[in-house]
Amino acid sequence: MSRAMKVAIVDDEADMRQSISQWLALSGFDTETYASAEEALKGISADFAGVVVSDIKMPGMDGMAFLKRLMSMDSGLPVIMITGHGDVPMAVEAMRVGAYDFLEKPFNPDRMTELAKKATLARRLTLDNRALRRELSDGSVLMKKLIGGSPVMERLREDILDLGQADSHVLIDGETGTGKTLVAHALHAVGPRASKKFVTISCAAWSEDQLSAKLFGPAEDGTIPLVEEARGGTLCLEDVEALSHSLQARLLTLINESGTPPETRIIAICNEHAADKTLEDILRADLFYRLGAMTILCPPLRSRGEDILTLFTRMSEQFAEEYGCEAPQVTAQEAAQLLQAPWPGNVRQLVNIAERAVLQNRRGSGSIASLLMADNEASGPAMTTEGKPLKEYVESFEKMLIDNTMRRHKGSIVAVMDELCLPRRTLNEKMAKYGLQRQDYT
Incomplete structure (x- = not known):
């Protein structure tokens, strides 16, 4: 499951901080709370992976000054301002400065969740595009x-x-x-x-x-x-x-x-x-x-054949490195299930399943099949996929197995021959058949 976007909640009233935090946490957000703008500025920097919810009236640095500091630091950071009754003119001024939107007390918690979700979408797109431009x-x-x-x-x-x-x-x-x-x-x-x-x-x-x-x-x-x-x-x-x-x-x-x-x-x-x-x-x-x-x-991913196994392997290896554990080894049955899955969420869904498979493997429990089943149940009726000849499934799994083993042994032909119990000639023939070259792994 992809990690939740953060929401920084800034309010000098402890009860208000706590209630907003609890409500948003129940809605799936990862919340952080701060009692003052000064404290929040220590934890929020440019490219902060989330959005900010801040009261306008606070002792010390008030919400407007806080908003201006945030906008000067990162003008793409969504900031939702909370105003008291009668402070709408101040909220309008906050929108002029760069606030994403505002809520007037007392506000409907569902409206807070709706705004947080939209702001999160905007923030994720901003950060994704910045990362792409840099990388x-x-x-x-x-x-x-x-x-x-x-x-x-x-x-x-x-x-x-x-x-x-x-x-x-x-x-x-x-x-x-x-x-x-x-x-x-x-x-x-x-x-x-x-x-x-x-x-x-x-x-x-x-x-x-x-x-x-x-x-x-x-x-x-x-x-x-x-x-x-x-x-x-x-x-x-x-x-x-x-x-x-x-x-x-x-x-x-x-x-x-x-x-x-x-x-x-x-x-x-x-x-x-x-x-x-x-x-x-x-x-x-x-x-x-x-x-x-x-x-x-x-x-769509379901039309991409053995790309599914290639993507799953690459993603699970990346997440395994991130979490400091081993990537799960895909069995022949699991490879067939990955190839046959309808993938309504396409590559994004595959990335999520690869991450969850790595976390399961770290705990030593669960299976890729159970993850696929849970995802298909959550996404509603499965889309139909065309059946493939057994030969295609076998070849896709064989290619994935040789590819994974070559990666693990950094292109050592001898080590791969030993692990897969293949003579050199057979291994060379299969690598040529699947377009695998030793120099890609060394």
């Missing part, structure tokens, strides 16, 4: 992150290289968890705008008025509208299906005025739409045809 400085690194040798992944990488150079607007569609944000970054990194800014925003994480101000201005806090910040580079719109009709019209005007080739490239990502609807049904037709002239469809 992925060139397209070659990004392309290596698109792991897999299946035909659909080979085609995806080819599409990214082709459309990256084309420099037109692109629409990315696909099921949740298929890596659409990574593909968007790759499109930018392999194209002629790689040295320019890549600016991204989730259209679902903000209200219509907030999104309008952030995209087009005027922003009350004086920040540059994102369409200006991205000028000459790439503007990535996550959750484009959440755009209101009025904002779709403004976006279309921007595109029409941008010219050909466009001054600013737009990459639109669709993250969710009803099974009986396409994005063409959701967006106004003229906007859809401008954005969808070039389209990339990210393949």
Whole structure:
């Protein structure tokens, strides 16, 4: 299970701190409490992995001064302000300074949870994009992150290289968890705008008025509208299906005025739409045809064959290193179950299961099969998958077994021969068959 996003709660009243903390903890958040702004500043820094909930009226440094300090340190940090009755003008001023939103006492706890979830989504996207910008400085690194040798992944990488150079607007569609944000970054990194800014925003994480101000201005806090910040580079719109009709019209005007080739490239990502609807049904037709002239469809995990085993092995090895334990050894039966699973959550679901499998293995209990069963029950009726010949399952498992053993022995052919009880000629033939090369492990 992926680790919960943190919520820092800052309030000089102990009862209020405790009640907010308990409620949010019950909702799945990892909470930290602080009795003063000064104390909180010692525990909150730029790139803080969470959001902040703060009272406005506090002794010493009050909420407004605290908010200004946080914004100067990290303007992308969502801060939810709590105001007393009659302090709405102060709350409006806090929004102008950069607060994410505010709640007036007494507030509905469910409303607090709803705001915290939206702020968490916005924060996670901000941090993910910062990490990508720091880590992925060139397209070659990004392309290596698109792991897999299946035909659909080979085609995806080819599409990214082709459309990256084309420099037109692109629409990315696909099921949740298929890596659409990574593909968007790759499109930018392999194209002629790689040295320019890549600016991204989730259209679902903000209200219509907030999104309008952030995209087009005027922003009350004086920040540059994102369409200006991205000028000459790439503007990535996550959750484009959440755009209101009025904002779709403004976006279309921007595109029409941008010219050909466009001054600013737009990459639109669709993250969710009803099974009986396409994005063409959701967006106004003229906007859809401008954005969808070039389209990339990210393949679902269930269509990627043995990539499933490759990804599971890589992810479990990474988590094992992180947690300081051994990665679980996948049996033939478990490999078949991984290949046959419907994977409604796609790569994101696989990453979660790999982490939980490592934690189970550290405790010496549980199985991959039980994790898959629990996930499928939680996600509702399983999607059907086509059966495969036994030969394909056997070959996928065999490739995974040789790959894992080569990794563990750092390319030592003798050690692999001994562990798998294979003569050298047989091992060489199988490595050639599966495209495994010794130099990749040394």
